[in-house]
Structures are given as C-alpha cells and as structure tokens.
Amino acid sequence: MALLEIRGLTVDFDGPRRVCAVDHVDLSVERESCLAIVGESGSGKSQLLLSCVGLLAANGHARGSVRFDGVELLGAGDPAARIRGRGIGFVFQDASGSLTPHRRIGEQLAEAGIAAGGITRHAAIAEAERMLTRVRLPQARRHLADYPHELSGGMRQRVAIAAALMPRPQILFADEPTTALDMTVQAEIIALLGDLSDELGMAMLLVTHDLGVVSGLADHIAVMYAGRILESAEASRFFAGPRHPYSAGLLAAVPSLDDPPGTELRCIAGTPPRSGTTLPGCRFEPRCERAQPRCRGEDPPFVSRGSAGIACHFPLYQDDR
Amino acid sequence: MSALLELRSVTVKYALRRGARRPELAAVDDVSFTLESGEMLGLVGESGCGKSTLGRAILQLVPLAAGEVHWQGRRIDRLSSREFRGLRRGLQLVFQDPHACLDPRMTIVESVAEPLRSFEPGMSGLQRAARAAALLDEVGLASELWDRYPHQASGGQLQRAVIARALIVDPRLVVCDEPVSALDVSVQGQIVNLLARIQREHGLASLFISHNLAVVAGLCERVMVMYLGRIVEIAPRAVLVPAPLHPYTRMLLDSVPHVAPATRRRSAAAAQAEPKDNERTVPAVGCAFAARCPHVVPVCRADRPPLRASGGAGRLVACHRASEWPGGLPPTVAG
Numbered sequence: 108m109a110l111l112e113i114r115g116l117t118v119d120f121d122g123p124r125r126v127c128a129v130d131h132v133d134l135s136v137e138r139e140s141c142l143a144i145v146g147e148s149g150s151g152k153s154q155l156l157l158s159c160v161g162l163l164a165a166n167g168h169a170r171g172s173v174r175f176d177g178v179e180l181l182g183a184g185d186p187a188a189r190i191r192g193r194g195i196g197f198v199f200q201d202a203s204g205s206l207t208p209h210r211r212i213g214e215q216l217a218e219a220g221i222a223a224g225g226i227t228r229h230a231a232i233a234e235a236e237r238m239l240t241r242v243r244l245p246q247a248r249r250h251l252a253d254y255p256h257e258l259s260g261g262m263r264q265r266v267a268i269a270a271a272l273m274p275r276p277q278i279l280f281a282d283e284p285t286t287a288l289d290m291t292v293q294a295e296i297i298a299l300l301g302d303l304s305d306e307l308g309m310a311m312l313l314v315t316h317d318l319g320v321v322s323g324l325a326d327h328i329a330v331m332y333a334g335r336i337l338e339s340a341e342a343s344r345f346f347a348g349p350r351h352p353y354s355a356g357l358l359a360a361v362p363s364l365d366d367p368p369g370t371e372l373r374c375i376a377g378t379p380p381r382s383g384t385t386l387p388g389c390r391f392e393p394r395c396e397r398a399q400p401r402c403r404g405e406d407p408p409f410v411s412r413g414s415a416g417i418a419c420h421f422p423l424y425q426d427d428r
Numbered sequence: 429m430s431a432l433l434e435l436r437s438v439t440v441k442y443a444l445r446r447g448a449r450r451p452e453l454a455a456v457d458d459v460s461f462t463l464e465s466g467e468m469l470g471l472v473g474e475s476g477c478g479k480s481t482l483g484r485a486i487l488q489l490v491p492l493a494a495g496e497v498h499w500q501g502r503r504i505d506r507l508s509s510r511e512f513r514g515l516r517r518g519l520q521l522v523f524q525d526p527h528a529c530l531d532p533r534m535t536i537v538e539s540v541a542e543p544l545r546s547f548e549p550g551m552s553g554l555q556r557a558a559r560a561a562a563l564l565d566e567v568g569l570a571s572e573l574w575d576r577y578p579h580q581a582s583g584g585q586l587q588r589a590v591i592a593r594a595l596i597v598d599p600r601l602v603v604c605d606e607p608v609s610a611l612d613v614s615v616q617g618q619i620v621n622l623l624a625r626i627q628r629e630h631g632l633a634s635l636f637i638s639h640n641l642a643v644v645a646g647l648c649e650r651v652m653v654m655y656l657g658r659i660v661e662i663a664p665r666a667v668l669v670p671a672p673l674h675p676y677t678r679m680l681l682d683s684v685p686h687v688a689p690a691t692r693r694r695s696a697a698a699a700q701a702e703p704k705d706n707e708r709t710v711p712a713v714g715c716a717f718a719a720r721c722p723h724v725v726p727v728c729r730a731d732r733p734p735l736r737a738s739g740g741a742g743r744l745v746a747c748h749r750a751s752e753w754p755g756g757l758p759p760t761v762a763g
Contacts, residue, residue, distance in 0.1 A: 147612040289474035290639055290683040316613055319685025346687060360617045361687050362642035368665050370646060371624070374617025378582040394614075 108177065109135035110278060110310050111159075115171035118151070118158045122166060126382050128154040130334035131171070133409065136278065136327075141304060141311040143321035143342075145357065146331035147379050152314045155331070156280050159312075160195055161188075176277070193223050196271030200283040202263040205270065206255040212239075213251030216270050223274030231273075238269040241306070243299060261292035265299065272303070278310040279303075285320055297324055319361050322346055327414065330354045333380050333390040340415040350422040353391045389420070397421050430501035431462035432633050433486065433601060438495035440478070440485050455481040457657035457716075458495070460735075463635060465600065468627050470648030470665075471637045472680060478657040479637045483603040486635070487519050488512055500600075517547045520594035524606040526586035529593075530578045536586075537574040540564060540593045547597045563592040567622060584615035591622065601633045608643065620647060642684045645669050650742075653677045656716040659735055663743035671756025673738055673745045675721045678757040715748070723749055723757075 111134075118129035128151040136142045146152040158169035159180060173180040175194055199205050207215055216235035220226055226234065232251070239247035242265040255263055264284065271279060281300065285293040301324050304311050315321055321328065322342070329339040330353065338351035349355045359373035377394035386392065392402040401420050409418040440456040455478040463469050473479045484490045486497060488505065497505040499515060507515075523529050530539045541560035544551055551559075564574055567588040573581055581589075587607060594602050604623060608616040624647055627634050638644050644651055645665050653661045653668075653676060661674040672678045714729040715721070721728065727748050735746040739754055 147614060290641075291474065291679050294683040294685070317685070318613075318687050322685065322687045356614060358687060360613050361685070362617075362620075362640065362646055363686070364642050364645060364669055364681065364684055366646055368646060368649065369624070372617035372620050372646065374621065375614035376618070378584055378615060379612055381582075 110138045111136040112174040117170045118154050140326040142327045143313045143325035144329045150331045151334040152331045193274045196276035196279040198281040198284045202267035205267045219273035242269045281313045338417045432465040433463040434498040436496040439493045441493040466631045468634045468648045470644035470651040472644050473654035477654045517597040518600045520599040520602045522604045522607050525610050526590045536589045567592045583611050603635045605637045641680045660746045673750045674747050676717050682760050
C-alpha cells in the first residue's frame, strides 16, 4: 500500500459561480519516494495539496478520498488532525509566512517539537539545534536566538524546512519551495530537500511550475492542467520522452544553455484556461498542435497502466512496455 | 561614431534610514558600459543586485549619485525634465508585471494608443487608434481582445499589449526589466520569441534584464553579469557560457537547471553567506563577492578588483584571479 493514496479528489469553490479547481484526481506517493506535481498557475496544484491537509479556504470543499497510511484524511475528526500535525510536514513558497516574525527561531522550532508530543522543552531545544544543523545552517546554536528577519531568504527557507521536520513527518508537502528564492539559492534548497528525504527516509510531495526544479529530485512526475492530471510517469521515463503533447511542450519550454544563440524558444501557443471554464472535450485541445475533431467533443479519460497514466486520445507515442 | 547609449561610472545610492547620519546603499556602484544601435545586451543578476535600478537610471527615473549617461553622444543625466522629455520617446521601458503597467479603466487599445497623445499631439483619435491596431496586430494580440479591459485578459496577452505600447512611439532602445518572469512557463517562450523578432525587424537596441542566465544567453549576443551593484563580467555570450572567468558567473551557470533523464543532483552544501535582506550592502573594501567565493584569497578581501580586459573578445572581468584560469572556470562537479 502506498503511503498516500488520493482517489477521485475533487475540490470546488463556492462563489458567484462554482469553480472546480481539482477534478477527479488519482495519485499515490510511495514510501520514501518523491512525487512532483507540475503545473502552471491556476492548474489546481496548490489546492490539491492544501485540500489533503484540510487547509482549503472556507468556501472550498473537497470530495473523494485521501488516505494516509490507511487513514482517511478528508473530513473532520481527531485522527485526521493528528496525522496532519505529525505525519505530514508542510513547506510553503514564502518562508516568512510560516515563521512568526516576533519570536526567536529556537522557540518556534521547539514549539513544533513539543506540539508533536513526547518531548520536554529542554529536549525540544536540543532537537531544534540538531535540526538546524541537519538543514546545513552553519553555527546552528547561534541561530537559535535569531529572529526570522535576521536571516537571508534562503536561510529562512532552511529554517522553515527544519520546523516542518521537527515532528519527524513521514511525508513532506512542499508548495513551490524555491520559487521565491534566487537561482543560486534555489539549487541549494533543492539539493537539500533531496538529501533530507534520503537521510530521514521521508517521502515528498512537491508542487512546482518549474520542470527544471524537479528533474533530479522527483522519482515520479504528474503533470496537472486545468484541474486534471494529464500525464503521470516515472521521472526517468518522463524526461526521456513525455507522451502527452502538453508535457512535451512544457519540457521543451525550459530554456537551456545548450541551445545555440538566437534559437527560437519552443513554446506552447495560446494561454492557460481561466479557472472555471469548462469544455466538452479535452481541456488542452484549444492549445494542442495535435488536436483532432474527437478531442473537441470527447474528454479523454485518464488511463493508467502500472505506475504511468495519460489522458490523451492521441499520445505522442504508444506505451509499448 | 558614438554609441547609442553609454554609461560612465554610474552610481545610484539609496538612503537606508532617515536622519542626519543615514547610511547609504550603493544599488548601482560605478557601472560603465556601451550599447550600440540595434544591439541586444543582456543583464543578469539576482534579486537586489541593482539590475532594475540600473535600468531605471538609464531612463532618468532615479537620480544618479555620480557618473554620466550619454544618449546618442549627448549627456542626458543633467537635463531638465522638460529637455529630457524630447528624448524620452526614444527610450522605452517594459516591466515585469503587465497588470501594473496598464490603466485598469482603459481598454487595451486605448492604453496602447495613449503615448501618442503626448508624443504626437497632431494626430486625431482615429489615427491613433489605427496605429495602435497595427501594432497590436504585429505583436500578435487577437483582435477580439483589443476592446477589453486588462482584468479580462491573461498576463501573456497583456505583456504583448505593453510591448505594443512601448513600440508605438518608435523608440531606439527598449529596456526590458524581467519581461517574462511573471508569466506562465508555457507562455514565457512566446514573449521571448516576440521580443527577439521585434528587435530584429525594427533594428531596436535593447537592454534585457533577467535573473535567468539561460533566457538571457539565448537572446543576447553580449551579456553583463551584475553582483551587489557592480558589473563583475561582460562578455560575448559565445565565450561567457562555455568559459566564464568570474566565479559568480560560474555559480549562475551552475544554477541553471538541466532537464535531462540522467540528471544527478548535487549534494547539499552548507548554507552560504548569501547576502541578507537587510544588509545587501557592499563591503567598503575588497571584492563584493568575496564572502561567497569558493576561490577567495586574502587580496580579494583587501582590494576591490577593477573591471578590466581579460582574454580578448571584448571581455571584461572584475576578478583578481581571472588570469589563473584563462580557459574559464569548470562547472562544479555533480556529486
């Protein structure tokens, strides 16, 4: 059984008109592995993550099933709340959002440890120092007394990661953990996340818009578009040759230093759909180079085979395994 | 024949606090370069390095603490705003966030035509609208969007409109400040390709500012690398990318993600002494990059390295040790 099993997850938001942000998503994260959900803004990737831990806005509703280690997380209840607190760590894009500005870093980390239970305040402070060392913060002891604003953006993100790890979660949810950082720092944080999941035997569910960020870190990739998973595959297979035209377009759109100067950047025509638009056919059809009449009339179902799956009538190549 | 644009030792300072003894931060510190007519020059650096301030200094949107800006052979940093106004149509600016650039109460076509009101006072409303329509067509904005308001269009569509508005006054130079950073990945390429085509077809010069070296290198023949207010390396792309001479250029190149099936990530190093938000100040002495540099030697902390010619091909580098690696710094090995 996978550590995290998402089945038929649908997230709707009430409002002047009902908006479906996540539409019947199936995903699973195996123990000690990293799944990356890749999508553009408005694809529903963040709402998917938030709905799993009960952090949707008040007008948001999640349906379907999210099972963590066999326990259902959707819906209220004490067991679910305990798991959200202990089993799942959460890192956001903006580290200053997850740290309290007026309290010292040591106190905040210790509090996270104490809340998870089982340790004294004294032990929690010692654990906080160990955790800061683990996220490669030099002179960890000295930083315990710092306030968040005394650190650089990259260091703050390291502290936010340390805080998320204090309860020793089995899985870390990370929502665009490097997007707000400088490029050189971004590479460091990605390397750190990879090392931590190896060292702690921790699974990861990473959400990002940047395929460059996840290559080399993710074991499995799921591409999300307008609320649906369009393709899901093992990372090595995905980067060797994605099957969905949208995945291929995203991959080709990552600028590379290997391109000769003056090369036209490959890109996907058109614009991502506005949230709440519904089409009778495939949601990517208006932007797809390979679209045929069938794509306009019939929404392709997500067909999975083994660990891979695709929602496309005319994939770039057939799965020949 | 003088260059289209020349900056000589331009310095821009911001006061960090108010009061009598207010410390100052040199956001742009002694920057000199030239830009030829029709050239696309790239400027890369991370947040807080002063790249946007430099773009603004060229357009006289921030006052210079020192230095000179010459436009087509004429010094422009001492002009009154009235005198500068006459030149201003030659220099246009495209910002990162198109939503912030367009008046939410004007339709897209009205916004695009707007600059003509001041620069072409003799034009009738009909003529202005016709000119705006021609440019919107050129930047590839679908005509059903022309009469919409900004909130009814996407970021990529609006950025096309902003580019059309910059072009409507026939500028000689467009400063593009992170023009694609706020856009979706699948749309960024469209805008980059559009800028490249327009630059080619209009013979425009452009200063393309970005934090992403891969985008800049793909677009610009010549690239400038900036760190904490100073230019650390200027070189043609053809030599900068395969053989960077400044350790910071190497670090930026190494941070460009590769998407390849066999990519192996590096192991995490200790957090570096990256500049903190509240102290992006440059050390008074020595090299600005010394605190983060893997090749640092005592002289780097004592003397500020001048930007000087190194290795030919018009390359300039500000590093004491650049001559020790004439073939360029090798990539950091993945581990």
